[in-house]
Amino acid sequence: xxxxxxxxxxxxxxxxxxxxxxxxxxxxxxxxxxxxxxxxxxxxxxxxxxxxxxxxxxxxxxxxxxxxxxxxxxxxxxxxxxxxxxxxxxxxxxxxxxxxxxxxxxxxxxxxxxxxxxxxxxxxxxxxxxxxxxxxxxxxxxxxxxxxxxxxxxxxxxxxxxxxxxxxxxxxxxxxxxxxxxxxxxxxxxxxxxxxxxxxxxxxxxxxxxxxxxxxxxxxxxxxxxxxxxxxxxxxxxxxxxxxxxxxxxxxxxxxxxxxxxxxxxxxxxxxxxxxxxxxxxxxxxxxxxxxxxxxxxxxxxxxxxxxxxxxxxxxxxxxxxxxxxxxxxxxxxxxxxxxxxxxxxxxxxxxxxxxxxxxxxxxxxxxxxxxxxxxxxxxxxxxxxxxxxxxxxxxxxxxxxxxxxxxxxxxxxxxxxxxxxxxxxxxxxxxxxxxxxxxxxxxxxxxxxxxxxxxxxxxxxxxxxxxxxxxxxxxxxxxxxxxxxxxxxxxxxxxxxxxxxxxxxxxxxxxxxxxxxxxxxxxxxxxxxxxxxxxxxxxxxxxxxxxxxxxxxxxxxxxxxxxxxxxxxxxxxxxxxxxxxxxxxxxxxxxxxxxxxxxxxxxxxxxxxxxxxxxxxxxxxxxxxxxxxxxxxxxxxxxxxxxxxxxxxxxxxxxxxxxxxxxxxxxxxxxxxxxxxxxxxxxxxxxxxxxxxx
Amino acid sequence: xxxxxxxxxxxxxxxxxxxxxxxxxxxxxxxxxxxxxxxxxxxxxxxxxxxxxxxxxxxxxxxxxxxxxxxxxxxxxxxxxxxxxxxxxxxxxxxxxxxxxxxxxxxxxxxxxxxxxxxxxxxxxxxxxxxxxxxxxxxxxxxxxxxxxxxxxxxxxxxxxxx
Amino acid sequence: xxxxxxxxxxxxxxxxxxxxxxxxxxxxxxxxxxxxxxxxxxxxxxxxxxxxxxxxxxxxxxxxxxxxxxxxxxxxxxxxxxxxxxxxxxxxxxxxxxxxxxxxxxxxxxxxxxxxxxx
Numbered sequence: 001x002x003x004x005x006x007x008x009x010x011x012x013x014x015x016x017x018x019x020x021x022x023x024x025x026x027x028x029x030x031x032x033x034x035x036x037x038x039x040x041x042x043x044x045x046x047x048x049x050x051x052x053x054x055x056x057x058x059x060x061x062x063x064x065x066x067x068x069x070x071x072x073x074x075x076x077x078x079x080x081x082x083x084x085x086x087x088x089x090x091x092x093x094x095x096x097x098x099x100x101x102x103x104x105x106x107x108x109x110x111x112x113x114x115x116x117x118x119x120x121x122x123x124x125x126x127x128x129x130x131x132x133x134x135x136x137x138x139x140x141x142x143x144x145x146x147x148x149x150x151x152x153x154x155x156x157x158x159x160x161x162x163x164x165x166x167x168x169x170x171x172x173x174x175x176x177x178x179x180x181x182x183x184x185x186x187x188x189x190x191x192x193x194x195x196x197x198x199x200x201x202x203x204x205x206x207x208x209x210x211x212x213x214x215x216x217x218x219x220x221x222x223x224x225x226x227x228x229x230x231x232x233x234x235x236x237x238x239x240x241x242x243x244x245x246x247x248x249x250x251x252x253x254x255x256x257x258x259x260x261x262x263x264x265x266x267x268x269x270x271x272x273x274x275x276x277x278x279x280x281x282x283x284x285x286x287x288x289x290x291x292x293x294x295x296x297x298x299x300x301x302x303x304x305x306x307x308x309x310x311x312x313x314x315x316x317x318x319x320x321x322x323x324x325x326x327x328x329x330x331x332x333x334x335x336x337x338x339x340x341x342x343x344x345x346x347x348x349x350x351x352x353x354x355x356x357x358x359x360x361x362x363x364x365x366x367x368x369x370x371x372x373x374x375x376x377x378x379x380x381x382x383x384x385x386x387x388x389x390x391x392x393x394x395x396x397x398x399x400x401x402x403x404x405x406x407x408x409x410x411x412x413x414x415x416x417x418x419x420x421x422x423x424x425x426x427x428x429x430x431x432x433x434x435x436x437x438x439x440x441x442x443x444x445x446x447x448x449x450x451x452x453x454x455x456x457x458x459x460x461x462x463x464x465x466x467x468x469x470x471x472x473x474x475x476x477x478x479x480x481x482x483x484x485x486x487x488x489x490x491x492x493x494x495x496x497x498x499x500x501x502x503x504x505x506x507x508x509x510x511x512x513x514x515x516x517x518x519x520x521x522x523x524x525x526x527x528x529x530x531x532x533x534x535x536x537x538x539x540x541x542x543x544x545x546x547x548x549x550x551x552x553x554x555x556x557x558x559x560x561x562x563x564x565x566x567x568x569x570x571x572x573x574x575x576x577x578x579x580x581x582x583x584x585x586x587x588x589x590x591x592x593x594x595x596x597x598x599x600x601x602x603x604x605x606x607x608x609x610x611x612x613x614x615x616x617x618x619x620x621x622x623x624x625x626x627x628x629x630x631x632x633x634x635x636x637x638x639x640x641x642x643x644x645x646x647x648x649x650x651x652x653x654x655x656x657x658x659x660x661x662x663x664x665x666x667x668x669x670x671x672x673x674x675x676x677x678x679x680x681x682x683x684x685x686x687x688x689x690x691x692x693x694x695x
Numbered sequence: 696x697x698x699x700x701x702x703x704x705x706x707x708x709x710x711x712x713x714x715x716x717x718x719x720x721x722x723x724x725x726x727x728x729x730x731x732x733x734x735x736x737x738x739x740x741x742x743x744x745x746x747x748x749x750x751x752x753x754x755x756x757x758x759x760x761x762x763x764x765x766x767x768x769x770x771x772x773x774x775x776x777x778x779x780x781x782x783x784x785x786x787x788x789x790x791x792x793x794x795x796x797x798x799x800x801x802x803x804x805x806x807x808x809x810x811x812x813x814x815x816x817x818x819x820x821x822x823x824x825x826x827x828x829x830x831x832x833x834x835x836x837x838x839x840x841x842x843x844x845x846x847x848x849x850x851x852x853x854x855x856x857x858x
Numbered sequence: 859x860x861x862x863x864x865x866x867x868x869x870x871x872x873x874x875x876x877x878x879x880x881x882x883x884x885x886x887x888x889x890x891x892x893x894x895x896x897x898x899x900x901x902x903x904x905x906x907x908x909x910x911x912x913x914x915x916x917x918x919x920x921x922x923x924x925x926x927x928x929x930x931x932x933x934x935x936x937x938x939x940x941x942x943x944x945x946x947x948x949x950x951x952x953x954x955x956x957x958x959x960x961x962x963x964x965x966x967x968x969x970x971x972x973x974x975x976x977x
Contacts, residue, residue, distance in 0.1 A: 048965065174926070176935040176957035176976070185975035234937075234958040234972060237948075305943055320762045563745060609748045650747075650757065653795045654766040657747050663757060663764045671745040671759050683749065 011052040015101045018045040020374045022094050027377065030087020037224070039082075042090075043072040049097060058104040060111065061097070067119060068093050071126035080126065089121045095378050114385070159222040163244040164232060165197075167214035172238045179215065182235070186217055189231055193218040216244065308404065311364055315551050318358045319646030320665075325354055326643075327667035362549055366401035369447045369456075372410045373398045376445055379415055383422040390439060391426045391460075393418070396446035402454050403549035409526055410456075410546075413519045417458050417542055418443065420516060425462030425540055435537075437461065453528075454548055459541035465534040467491045474500060492534045496520045521678070525661070527553055527570050553647055555664070555674065557640035558622060561611035564672040565636075566645055566664055571677055573623040573631060575639050581621065593621055593633040600633045608659075608680055626678045634677070647674065659683045715811040718834075720841050721788060721801040723771050727841040728801070729808070729834065734791045734846065738804055741785040752778070755800060760789065767798035768850055792846045808836050815843065860977040861902065863887040865895040865909035865921065866939075875908060875939070875964070882970035892916025896924055903930045906977035908960075908969065911940035911947065919947070923954040935976035939964055 025042035028034040050065035071090070074080035082090075092114070099112040122128070168177070183194055195216040219228060225243075232241045329347050373395050380393040402410075426432075426441035433439055443460045467488055474480045474494045486494070494500055498517040523530040528546035535541075547553065547570075555566035556575070582594035583602070592599040602621060606613060617637030626632050645664035648671075650657050659680035660673045718729035719738075744756030744767050753772035757764050767787055771779050779785060779800055787798040815832035831845040862884050866872040876886045887902055889895035891913045898904070907925070911918040918938050925931030935957040940947075943961065951959055957976060960968070 044967070171952070171955055173933065175952075175955040176933055178933070178935075178976075181976060188974070230968075231971075231975070234976065237952050237956075237958065316762055611746075648762075648764045650764055650766075653764060653797060654757070657750065659748055663745070665759050665762065665764075669759055670743075671757050671764055673745060673747070680748075 008056055011056060012101060012105045015049050015052065016098070018048055019094055019098045019101065021045050022097075023091065023374065023377060026087055026090050026094060029082050030084050030091065039072075039076050043069070043076045046072050046097070049101065053104070056104075058100070060109065060115075061100045061104055064093075064100055064115065064119065065097060067122050067126070067128065068097060070128060071122050074126055086125050089118070089125055091377075091381065092118050093122055095381060098378070159220060161245060162219045162221065162225065162228055164217050164219070164228070165214055165240075165242045165244055166217060166232070166235065167240040169238045169240065172235075175238045177235060177238060183217075186219070186231065189223065189228055190219050190221040191217055192220045214240075306364075308365075311361070314361050315365070316646075318354070318361050319552070322354050322358065322644075322646065323665050323667060323669075325351055327669070330667050358552070362403060362551065363401075365404050365549070365551075367404050367407050368399045368401050369407065369410065369454075370398040372407055372414060373445060373447070375411060376414060376418060379418050380422065380443060383419065387422060388428060389422060389426050389441065390429050391422060391441035391443055394442060394444045396444065397448045400447040400449060400454060402447075402546070403551065405550035406454070406526065406546055406548070409522070409550075413522045413544070414445070414456070414458070416516075416519045417544075418445075420519075421458060421460040421462065421540070421542075425460040425464070427463055449548075450545075453545050456544040456546065457541055458544075459539060461539040464536040464538060464540045465492050465495060465532070467534070467536060470494055470500075488534075492532050495532065496530070524571065524678070525676070526550065527568055529570060551647055552644055553674070554642065555645045556622070556642050557666075557672065558605075558620070558636040559638045559640060560605045560609070560617070560636045562637075563611075564640065564666060564670070565605070566672050566674045567622060567624065567634075567677065568661075568674065569642060571624050571626070573625055575620055575622050576633075578619055578621050578635070595623065595631075595633070598631075600631050602633045602635055603681065604635045606635075608683075624677050626681060632677075632681065645672075645674065715809050717807055717809050718841070718843065719788065719804065720806045720808055720836070721786070721804045723774070723801050724776065727805065727836075727839050728770070729810075729841045729843045730788065730790060730846065731843075732807060736789040736791055736796060739787045739789060739798070740783060741781045741787055741800065755781070758787075758798060760796065760798075763796065765789065765796050765798050767800055769800045771800075771802075773849065790846060792850060797846075797850055806836075808834075808841070810834050810836075818842075859883050859885065860905040860973055861885040861887065862973060862977065863889060863895060863898050863902075863904040863907045863909075865889045865892070865907065865913070865918070867891055867910060867913040875969070878964075878966040878969055879908075879973065881966070882973060884973060892918065892921030892924070895921050896928070899925055899928060899930050899934075904934070906973060907931075907934060907936040908939050909936065911938055919950055919954050919956070922951070922956050926955055937972065937976075939969075 022042055022045035025034065025038045025045070028038055029042065046065055046069045050062060050069055053061040053065060068090075071080065071093075075082050075086075075090075080086065096112050096115050096118045100115075103110055103112070166182075168179070183191065193216075195218070196213045197216060198213040221228065229243075235241060325347070329351065332344060332347055376395070377393045380391055383389070384391055421443050426443070427435065427437070429439045432441065438461075441461055443458065445456070445458050447454060447456045449455075471480070471485065471491050471494075474491070474497070475482050477500065479494060479497055479500060480486055495516045496519075498515070498521075500515065500517070520530045523544055523546070526546055527550065528544055530545075531543050533541050533543070554569040556569050556572050557564055557566050559565070576593075576595070578593075584592040584594065584599065586592060591602040593602045594600075600623065604613075604618070606618075618635055620636050620639050621633040622636055622639070623631055623633055647662045648664055650660060650663055657673075659676055661676040661679075662674045663671050664674060666672050717732040719732050719735045720727050720729045722728075739760075742758065744758045746756040747754060747766075751768075753769045755767045755769050755778075757766050759765075769779050769781075771777065779802070781800060785800060785802060786804050787800050788804065789796060789798050791797075815834055818830050818833055828845055828848040830842045832843045834841045834843060862879050864872055864875045864879060864886055865888075866875060867890050872888060872890065876888060879886045887898050887904055889898050892909075893915045895907070895909060896916070899907070907922075909918040909921060913921075916924070918940065922931075922936050922938070925934065925936065937958045937960055938951055938956050939960045948959055958972070960972075
C-alpha cells in the first residue's frame with residue numbers, strides 16, 4: 001500500500017513538472033512562437049498526465065485530460081489553428097488540469113469552479129461532440145508515433161549530421177544487447193551509415209563475449225540531439241558512447257528555419273554560474289570548463305541527486321572553517337611579535353580558498369527561480385478572470401539561480417505583488433483603449449544577478465500609483481500631516497506603510513487584506529529591500545533585492561552590555577557617535593537624536609534586550625531602517641565592524657526567540673545573536689504596530 | 696519498538712523483568728538527580744553563555760557546541776531555586792531531548808549507577824512540588840535517594856511545542 | 859510485435875505497464891515477483907523483460923541474475939524499472955548484467971521505444 005502511495009506521489013510530482021512545461025509550451029505557441037516539436041511536447045504533457053491518471057484511477061482528471069488531449073491532437077495535426085484566443089483556452093485548460101491534479105493529490109474529488117466553462121470552451125474550439133468527449137479515456141494508439149509524424153509534417157527543421165561512436169564493454173552482449181537490433185532501431189532515427197573500427201584478434205585470443213570492434217554511427221537528422229542521446233542512454237552502462245561531431249545546445253524552437261537561431265544558442269552561457277558575481281575568482285571558472293569538456297565526451301550529462309540535509313551539513317562545515325580561519329587570522333594580527341610574513345600569506349590564501357569553497361558549496365544549493373516564476377502566469381490569469389481585466393505576464397531571467405532557502409520564500413511575496421499590480425496597476429480593457437494603450441496589459445516579472453544579490457523586478461504598464469489618492473488616504477489615517485506635504489517620491493513610499501492598506505477595501509482579489517507593507521516586511525526578513533518607482537499614468541515597477549542565500553549574511557557587529565550582537569547590514573543606514581549628535585529630551589523621558597534636521601527616536605538596545613542599565617559605553621547610535629516605522633536610532637555601546645556571518649538556527653535545539661532571527665558563531669567561538677530589529681522594537685513597545693508573522 | 700522505547704525515559708517503571716539501566720547522576724544543592732545514560736551526549740565544564748532576551752528565568756542562554764547552538768538551562772532555577780552562581784567548577788550535562796540537544800547546568804556530576812527497572816519506585820503522590828511529571832521515579836543508591844528526571848516534561852519546548 | 863514479460867508486485871503499476879505495452883501492439887506476460895517471472899521465462903520465452911526491483915520472494919536483481927543462467931535468459935534484454943536511484947543498486951544491476959535501468963514513473967513512449975529498440 002505504501003509503495004502505491006509512493007508511486008502516486010511521484011506521479012504527482014511529474015504531473016506538476018509536465019504541467020509547468022505545458023504552460024511554457026502553450027505560452028510560446030500562443031505568442032506565435034514554437035514549432036512542431038513544441039506542439040508535440042505540449043501534446044505529450046497532456047497525454048502523460050492522462051496516462052498516469054488512468055493508472056491511478058483519477059476519473060475526473062482522466063476525462064478532462066481526454067478532452068484536452070483530443071483538442072491538442074487536432075492542434076498537433078494542424079486541424080486546428082492555434083490562435084491567441086485558442087491558446088488562452090488551452091492555458092486555462094492547463095490551469096484546470098493543475099487544479100484537478102492538486103485535488104487528486106489531496107484526495108479531494110471537488111470540481112474546480114471553472115471546469116465546466118473551460119470544458120465547454122475546449123469542446124467548442126475542438127468542435128467536439130460533448131457526448132463522446134466526456135465518455136472517458138479509451139485506450140489510444142496515438143502517442144508512440146508522435147515524433148515521426150511530426151517529422152513528415154514539419155520539414156523545416158535543420159538537418160545536420162551527427163556521428164556517435166559506440167564501443168561495447170565486456171558485458172555488452174551478455175547484458176542482452178545486440179548490435180544488429182541496435183542498428184535496425186537506429187534507422188528509425190535516420191541512421192545513414194555505420195562504420196566499424198578496430199581489429200579482430202587472432203582466433204586463439206578471440207573471446208566471443210568480448211567485442212573487439214567499435215562502431216561509428218552516422219545520423220543525418222533534424223531531431224534534437226537530446227533525442228538521439230536518449231536513444232543511446234540504454235547502452236550507456238555497458239558501452240562507451242561518444243558524440244564525435246561538435247557539441248550543440250538544445251535547439252531553441254523559436255526560429256527553427258534559420259540557422260542563426262542555433263548559433264545564438266551556442267553562444268549562450270552554458271551554466272548559469274557563468275552569470276555569477278564578478279567577485280568570483282577567475283580560478284573558479286576552471287572546474288566549470290573541465291566539467292563542460294567532460295560533458296562533451298560522455299554522452300549524457302551526469303547529475304546527482306543529493307539529500308538537502310547532506311549539503312546543509314557541508315555548508316555548516318564550511319561555515320565553521322570560515323569562523324576558525326577568522327579566529328586564526330585575528331590571533332595572528334594581535335600577536336605583534338609575529339613577523340612571519342609567509343604565515344600571514346598562507347592565512348590569506350587559506351581565507352581566499354575557503355571563500356571559494358563556500359561559493360562552490362553554495363552553488364550546489366542554487367536553483368533557478370523558474371520553479372517559482374512558472375507558477376505566476378496562472379496567478380495572473382486567475383486574477384484576469386476575477387477582475388475582468390486583461391493582462392499577460394512576461395517572464396525574463398527565469399534561469400537566474402538563487403539558493404534554495406530563498407526560492408522557498410519567494411512565492412508568497414511575488415504573488416502579493418502581482419495581485420497588487422493587477423488590482424491597482426492594470427486598468428480595465430475599456431479604460432485602456434480609451435487611454436490609447438493596448439487592450440491587454442503587460443506585467444513583466446524578471447530576475448537577474450547583480451553582485452552578491454538577486455534583483456527581481458515586477459513592472460506593469462498600468463496607471464501607476466495614484467499619488468493624490470494615496471496622499472489623501474495617508475492624511476485621513478494620520479500618517480502624514482496636511483501642512484507638510486511629502487514629496488512625490490515619499491508619497492509613493494507610503495504604500496509600504498503598515499497603516500496604509502488599500503488592498504483590504506478595494507476588491508475581492510486582495511481579499512486576504514494583504515498590503516504592500518507585509519510584502520516589504522517579508523522581504524526585509526529575508527535580508528532584502530523592496531522599492532517602488534512610479535510613472536503615473538504609465539505604470540509602476542517594484543524592485544526586490546535579495547541576498548543570494550539565507551545561509552550567510554552581511555552583518556554589523558556591535559557590543560552592548562558586554563555582549564556582541566549582529567545587526568543585518570541590509571537594515572543599517574549608518575552609525576554615528578553620540579557625542580557628535582544633538583540629543584533632545586522629551587517630557588515622557590524619551591530621547592530624540594537629530595540627524596540632518598530630522599529627529600529620530602533613540603532607543604537603548606540594552607533596555608530593549610532587558611539588560612541592566614549603566615556601566616559606561618552607550619557611545620554609538622546605529623541608525624536602522626525598521627521598514628515598518630521608518631528610521632530609528634539604536635543606542636549601543638560600541639561598534640566592532642562589518643563581517644559576513646554564517647546563520648545558525650536557534651530553533652534547531654531550542655525554540656523561536658522573538659526579536660532574534662538567528663545566531664552566529666564568532667571567531668572566538670562565542671555565540672552572537674542576530675537581531676531582528678523591527679520585531680525587537682515591537683516587542684519592547686518601541687513601535688506601535690503588532691508584529692505579524694508571515695510564513 | 697523496544698529499542699525506541701529504551702531511548703525514551705519512561706514515566707512508569709518498566710514492567711519487563713530483569714532489565715537494568717545505567718543512569719548518570721549529578722548534584723544540585725546536595726540532592727541527587729539521574730538521567731538515563733543513553734540520553735547523555737557529553738559533559739562539559741561551564742563556560743559563559745550568550746543570553747537570550749525574554750526567556751524563562753532558568754534559561755541561561757546558548758553556547759556553541761562544535762558549531763551547533765545549544766540552549767543551557769539552570770536546573771537549580773528550574774526547580775524554583777536561585778540562579779546558580781556558575782563558575783568553572785560547575786558542569787553542563789549535554790542531553791538529548793527528542794531530536795534536540797540541550798545543556799543542563801548542575802553543580803557536579805557524581806556517578807554512573809546501574810538500576811534494575813524493578814527498583815524504580817514511583818513518586819508518592821503529593822510529594823512533588825510543581826509539575827508531577829518532572830520526576831519519573833525514585834531510586835535508592837548508597838543510602839542516598841536519586842530522583843530520575845523526565846526531561847521531556849522538564850523542558851517541554853525542546854520536544855516540539857512551545858511553553 | 860514482441861512478447862514482453864512485465865514483472866511488478868504492485869498491481870496498479872503492473873497493469874499500467876501491461877496496458878502501455880498492449881497499446882504498442884505487444885503480447886504481454888505478467889508476473890508479480892521474481893519467482894513467478896522465472897517460471898514465465900522458462901515456459902513462454904519472452905523477447906524482453908521489464909521488471910520492478912523491490913518485490914517479495916525474489917527481487918528484480920536476483921531474478922535477472924537467475925535468468926541469465928537460464929537458456930531463455932542468456933542474451934535476453936532485461937530492463938529494471940524502479941523508483942530506486944542509489945548507485946550501489948545500479949552497480950549491482952550492472953554486475954548481474956541487467957540490460958538497462960529505468961526510473962519510475964515510466965514514460966509510456968519511452969518504454970515502447972525501448973521495446974522496439976531492444977527486443
